[in-house]
Amino acid sequence: MIYGKNFADVYSKHLIHFSIQVAPRIFKLLSSKNTNKEILDLCCGTGQLAYYFLTKGYKVTGIDFSEDMLYHAKKLNKSFIETEKAEFYCDDARYFSLNKKYPNIVSTYDALNHLEDDLSLQQCFQQVFEHLEENGIFIFDLNTKLGLSKGGTFIREDEAIFSIIQSMSEPSRNKAFTRYYGFVKDDSSHVYYKYDEVVYNTIYKMEKVREYLYDTGFVSVEFAHLNNLLKRVEEPEKEERVFIIATK
Template sequence: MEAYTQFAGVYDRLMAEMPYPQWLAFADACWERYGRPKTIVDLGCGTGSIAIPLARSGFNVFGIDLSSDMLTIGRSKWGDAAAAGSVTWLQQDMTEWEIGEAADAVISFCDCLNYLTEEDDVLRAFAATHRGLKPGGLFLFDVHAPRTLSRYAEEQPFVLDEPDVAYIWTCELDEERVEIEHHLTIFAEAEAGRRGKYARIEETHVQRAYDAEWLREALLATGFKAVEMFGDFKLEPADDETERLFFAAVK
């Protein structure tokens, strides 16, 4: 079942403040450290907010997402832009993706892997990524730390009220599974610039957080030769205060 079906149309508007430059900077710092790729797979690429800047920088990118609606917006944003690199858009499940060739690097940012709510699915995604990488290739991804989901549950509800879009966002946390259910009621301007007519969008998104050591051991068990863990966009070790865990795994 596709995610983000209704949400796709307002996704970029609501995500405008997300730290995309920090994800790009983190990836660049890792490639300086581990080796610079030519071909990159972006798992959970959404509307291309990371894939497109990478392609414009000269990389050949495969943007993979489960949502056809998100990919349609990504293609529209990319258009016929002149760029040194390229973007190939593919609708696939990250647990069984393939591009027909081996990639130099795979990235999955913006906590995409938290949407895999069963350990077996995480393992399948790791296995697919290991298969899809060249020997020595690098897998970079980030996930919410368990404490981050607890903080969401403690701080909810969240409210946005702006002229063109508004939302009410509530959360329910299953503490045993460290799994959170996000409920969003969004009111988005039905026609750009036309005040007074709004579309109501109801969305439910489920994320699960995993223990950092479990993720590291799972990557090694999958066949990755070396795994490093970092915290909050920096090439520094994660600690108990880390909210977003970053992993770099070498095939």
């Protein structure tokens, strides 16, 4: 999914909470697993998670399918790019090729739910596997059917933004979508501009996700709790969102 300029601007300021919250949890888990301070951030968005790891001494490579999202990621991490600690590329999660292997690969904020179907997810897993070192770790989160089946409308209003978020699901098609629209103030001109973006999600069966990872070649697949990645989840379909930790 390629996000447009206006939505990327809104995302960089008002939709970064998830990355900020989960970055320390992922850091804690990776620190307990290995000491290799390098990470590939797949579907890196506007670069908040990358920034956190860069401040912790990691070398970070970011990939995203949206040039507009990458604009913000590069701006946020400019000093690290200049010192060659960070690099960012526009590429597709299903087909990317960097001719390099990494000890850690992460993908957050249900980015892989945005892939079109199960085949696309399997293609992504294959590329991740090929870019991982032996014993490397792949960490990503997914919204479950339970999480994506909950519709509703959320309205936020303050001086900086008027935002409406509407979520709906179509379980018969294994699809859900969220529309983000409203008006946001430009920081420099103080003029409000409109944004309107629909984010589509694919509903995956968690057992199928596990199966795809094992079929790809991963030797260990574990589901973990959103708030504590060291806490395992035995019945992921009963959670609204889970993290998956796969080891090569």
